[in-house]
Amino acid sequence: MAAPLLVEVEFRGSVELLFNSVEKNLLVWIKKNLLKEQSGQSCSSLQSGVLVLINDAYWELLNYQLQNQDSILFISMLHSG
Amino acid sequence: MPAPQCASCHTARAALRRPRSGQALCGACFCAAFEAEVLHTVLAGRLLPPGAVVAVGASGGKDSTVLAHVLRELAPRLGISLHLVAVDEGIGGYRDAALAAVRRQAARWDLPLTVVAYADLFGGWTMDAVARSTAGSGRSRACCTFCGVLRRRALEEGARLVGATHVVTGHNADDMAETVLMNFLRGDAGRLARGGGLGSPGEGGALPRCRPLQLASQKEVVLYAHFRRLDYFSEECVYAPEAFRGHARDLLKMLEAARPSAVLDLVHSAERLALAPAARPPPPGACSRCGALASRALCQACALLDGLNRGRPRLAIGKGRRGLDEEGPPREPQPSRPLTSEPVPDF
Numbered sequence: 001m002a003a004p005l006l007v008e009v010e011f012r013g014s015v016e017l018l019f020n021s022v023e024k025n026l027l028v029w030i031k032k033n034l035l036k037e038q039s040g041q042s043c044s045s046l047q048s049g050v051l052v053l054i055n056d057a058y059w060e061l062l063n064y065q066l067q068n069q070d071s072i073l074f075i076s077m078l079h080s081g
Numbered sequence: 082m083p084a085p086q087c088a089s090c091h092t093a094r095a096a097l098r099r100p101r102s103g104q105a106l107c108g109a110c111f112c113a114a115f116e117a118e119v120l121h122t123v124l125a126g127r128l129l130p131p132g133a134v135v136a137v138g139a140s141g142g143k144d145s146t147v148l149a150h151v152l153r154e155l156a157p158r159l160g161i162s163l164h165l166v167a168v169d170e171g172i173g174g175y176r177d178a179a180l181a182a183v184r185r186q187a188a189r190w191d192l193p194l195t196v197v198a199y200a201d202l203f204g205g206w207t208m209d210a211v212a213r214s215t216a217g218s219g220r221s222r223a224c225c226t227f228c229g230v231l232r233r234r235a236l237e238e239g240a241r242l243v244g245a246t247h248v249v250t251g252h253n254a255d256d257m258a259e260t261v262l263m264n265f266l267r268g269d270a271g272r273l274a275r276g277g278g279l280g281s282p283g284e285g286g287a288l289p290r291c292r293p294l295q296l297a298s299q300k301e302v303v304l305y306a307h308f309r310r311l312d313y314f315s316e317e318c319v320y321a322p323e324a325f326r327g328h329a330r331d332l333l334k335m336l337e338a339a340r341p342s343a344v345l346d347l348v349h350s351a352e353r354l355a356l357a358p359a360a361r362p363p364p365p366g367a368c369s370r371c372g373a374l375a376s377r378a379l380c381q382a383c384a385l386l387d388g389l390n391r392g393r394p395r396l397a398i399g400k401g402r403r404g405l406d407e408e409g410p411p412r413e414p415q416p417s418r419p420l421t422s423e424p425v426p427d428f
Contacts, residue, residue: 049334051303056108057084058097058304077303079317080142080256 009072049078089114096308100300100341108308115305119151119293123159128291131160133247136240136288139165139194141182141314144251147302148294150311152249153190166239168232169198171207175319182314189312197239199231203382206231206389212320215394223398225324227385234373234382240288252292255299255333258347262329270360271376273351287374298344 051058053073054066066072084094087107095105099114106114123129137152139145152163167183169176180196187194200207208228215222240248264273275281281290294302306313321327336343367373368380379387381397388396 051300053307056096057094073307075303075307076315077143077299079315080144080321 009074049076051075051077097304100298112305112308115297115301116151116154118297120155120158122296123155123291123293126291128293129159129161129247129249133159133161134243134245135161135163136166136236136243136245136248137163138236138248138250139167139183139186140251141167141179141186142251143306143311143313143315144253144256144294144299144302146182146186146251146311146313147306147309148249148251149186149190149192150309151305152293153192163192164243164245165192165194166236166243166245167194167196168235168239169196169200170228170232170235171199171209172319173209175316178316179314182312185312193243195239195243197235197242199235202235202238203231203386204390206386208320211389211394214389214392221323221325222320223323223395224320225326226398227389227394228320230381230385237287245288248288248290250290250292251294251302253294253297253299253302254344254348255330257292257295257351258333258344259326259329261347261351262332263326264351266329270356271362273354274356274361286372295348296345 051074053075054064055071056073084096085105087093087095087110088104089106089110093107093109096108097111098105099111129135135152137145137149139149149163149165152159152161156163165183165187167180169180183194183196186192198207208224211227212222212224215224215227236248236250261273263269281287305311333344333347340346362376365374365376368375368383369378370383371380373380373382375381375383377384379397384397388394388398
């Protein structure tokens, strides 16, 4: 990562309980610094039950470099409704 | 982020690409498409005729929240009226918070709300009491087995209380696919054969029941709730980690990663199943205690409660259900216990 980015990160759906470590630097940082309960697993990708929206848009295949002022929203789907 | 224009309104930037069609839509057009599809499901299946009084099973969770919101939008077009029915299973630290969400929804949407409690309906047996009763056997508590049966019954009772003609629940395509897997894994041929189709006509005096979101993927339900900014309760039930459904869910997620259409394909496969003659169950009769549809002497709800009240909670669980078909001497109806936090006494 080059210059530091300012991004806003939001969690919804109790997703903060579900994080696994991931290869993207940002998410590893989040896990290390923001996660209250450490998950015992270490997988190489986000658990498939979590939706990631960037700037209020949902794209399944993310081929995108985070930019300054981006907002990231994680929504968990793993609870019954 | 460079995003294509919305393929529907051509005005706003697209906010997502729909998983199945690949169509890029903005939030508003996606929600409109979602609602149109639910409308089509209801109309094509003739699920909710004009004049229907519809009891909506409302848990406060994402699926029933989306269901209630969509049906409220469609109600004028369908000519139906809605009544929220919430079930209080008596799960401390969970259900109260979920019910608070339902109450907010009822107030915000100006919909009548009725809450029915296990404690009142089932002689004091809350889910917490069931969990205590089934604990310590060294095997799984099977709480969810009890809850599934009792909640269905409770919803039926609540629907009758409000004079409903139909019952709807928020099951989505992923839920249906999980159920198909579970029925296969348990060798439950009867349920497999009955599970297909969009709703039950309501045999044995039960109200007709359907699932308008049955063809909607869970992902799209969550996205709809997001783009409509719906307020719902998103925590997992305290007992959920014990549920067998978790295994089916994990398997389904793996299958979906390899073959994205697996979820809907499973649902459609079940719809097309026909049982071999030897596997067909005999036509069901009526429960000797409460008169509900039953394939044995007692319906599932009465059988489970019977086991609980006799201090043998696992009596009605599992394939054999030994000892159940013997009705035994007629029992006094269980007096309704006051709502306290004292444990139900061990027999």
